[in-house]
Amino acid sequence: MxxxxxxxxxxxxxxxxxxxxxxxxxxxxxxxxxxxxxxxxxxxxxxRAKGTEDVEHVVINDAHSDQTITIAANLPKTLKEKLCELLRSNKDVFAWTPADMTRIP
Incomplete structure (x- = not known):
């Protein structure tokens, strides 16, 4: 990898x-x-914040289902699927816990 x-x-x-x-x-x-x-x-x-219908919260790491990524709800379905697939395949680059933030005091 x-x-x-x-x-x-x-x-x-x-x-x-x-x-x-x-x-x-x-x-x-x-x-x-x-x-x-x-x-x-x-x-x-x-x-005033826009309504929640403008965004969609997506879980990309099942081990941290309480942490979501926010994406635009009005994206075309195929683009949304490809974006979610890209984010899920690269979930290791996100800091899910403080321990994941290496070299940060």
Whole structure:
């Protein structure tokens, strides 16, 4: 089994990680300062939480069924299934207990 290591750069809006095929790069969108300020302003002004119909809680580790992953409820069924399959197949990268957080004092 291969361990997952990643390098994230918020400045460049990308993540690099090693796969069996080589280094993979995921590029995101860079936020402009005015967009960041707008997002920050929304966080400072609490709004009423959206209804629970917007999200779905999914168990990806049966050994920790009380801990769930939250995903958008309106995802297409095939995408939701593939996402859940990906999360379940990589459940070992999540810290399920404090003991799983190695090298953190």
């Amino acid at each position: 291969m361990q997952l290591s990643a390098v994230a750069s918020t400045l460049h809006a990308l993540v690099k990680f090693q796969t069996q095929a080589g280094i993979t790069i995921i590029k995101g969108e860079k936020f402009h300062p005015n967009v960041c300020n707008h997002i920050f302003g929304k966080r400072c002004q609490p709004e």
